[in-house]
Amino acid sequence: xxxxxxxxxxxxxxxxxxxxxxxxxxxxxxxxxxxxxxxxxxxxxxxxxxxxxxxxxxxxxxxxxxxxxxxxxxxxxxxxxxxxxxxxxxxxxxxxxxxxxxxxxxxxxxxxxxxxxxxxxxxxxxxxxxxxxxxxxxxxxxxxxxxxxxxxxxxxxxxxxxxxxxxxxxxxxxxxxxxxxxxxxxxxxxxxxxxxxxxxxxxxxxxxxxx
Ligand code: B1M
Numbered sequence: 001x002x003x004x005x006x007x008x009x010x011x012x013x014x015x016x017x018x019x020x021x022x023x024x025x026x027x028x029x030x031x032x033x034x035x036x037x038x039x040x041x042x043x044x045x046x047x048x049x050x051x052x053x054x055x056x057x058x059x060x061x062x063x064x065x066x067x068x069x070x071x072x073x074x075x076x077x078x079x080x081x082x083x084x085x086x087x088x089x090x091x092x093x094x095x096x097x098x099x100x101x102x103x104x105x106x107x108x109x110x111x112x113x114x115x116x117x118x119x120x121x122x123x124x125x126x127x128x129x130x131x132x133x134x135x136x137x138x139x140x141x142x143x144x145x146x147x148x149x150x151x152x153x154x155x156x157x158x159x160x161x162x163x164x165x166x167x168x169x170x171x172x173x174x175x176x177x178x179x180x181x182x183x184x185x186x187x188x189x190x191x192x193x194x195x196x197x198x199x200x201x202x203x204x205x206x207x208x209x210x211x
Pocket of ligand 1: 060
């Protein structure tokens, strides 16, 4: 791995927010592409945090501190990731489903979609199905983007789709789902319109759903 990216990786793993900011900024200044910082530094570091958690070397506080450090790094490269300057393609309401507090992946998806030209309503984390339905009613969004990182919260994606049907709104909006435990098969099973494995795929899929 490139030395600058290795430092970013190591500092996220150490949960050292100040050092993550410094090393991300140094990588940007030395001409490293923002996409490389994201895909070869920040994201793999969170994968490693997950592995250490599974092995019992890291606990929730370490995961949380690493996540905060990662988010600080993301903030620095966000302007480069979302640069687009195009007319809004459509409106997307995005959130992590009820019971789930993971927001890094959701934030990345929101950034990529914003960069692709969508207007974003970020509903946050632990979002009850009612709030997604209300967002469709209030803002006439074209796409609902649901994220889940826990196997236990995936069924809350199904709950959103059921409530959309009950409210007679299912035909008005496309539902896009994703998150580490989510699969294409699960999307089909719950009647979602699409599944994306990562943030760039989510942005491309959202564009194709608008057609
Ligand atoms: Co948690 N956590 N966590 N955690 N955490 C995981 C998810 C876990 C896999 C760790 C592990 O055991 N290896 C495991 C889930 C097991 C499972 O259900 N299968 C787990 C657990 C168990 C828990 C707790 C239950 C731990 C506890 O309390 N005992 C607890 C639950 C809290 C809750 O939500 N109610 C918990 C808590 C936390 C923290 C709060 C400490 C922290 C989150 C902080 C935050 O998000 N602000 C945290 C973290 C950091 C993780 C790991 C280490 C990293 C997640 C992450 O940010 N990845 C994670 C392990 C792992 O993923 N390897 C883990 C980086 C991010 C860029 O990737 O989010 O996957 P990801 O997003 C990707 C794709 O999935 C996709 O695009 C992104 C990349 O481009 N994507 C979408 C995501 N959403 C999408 C939506 C789309 C399309 C694509 O369309 C709409």
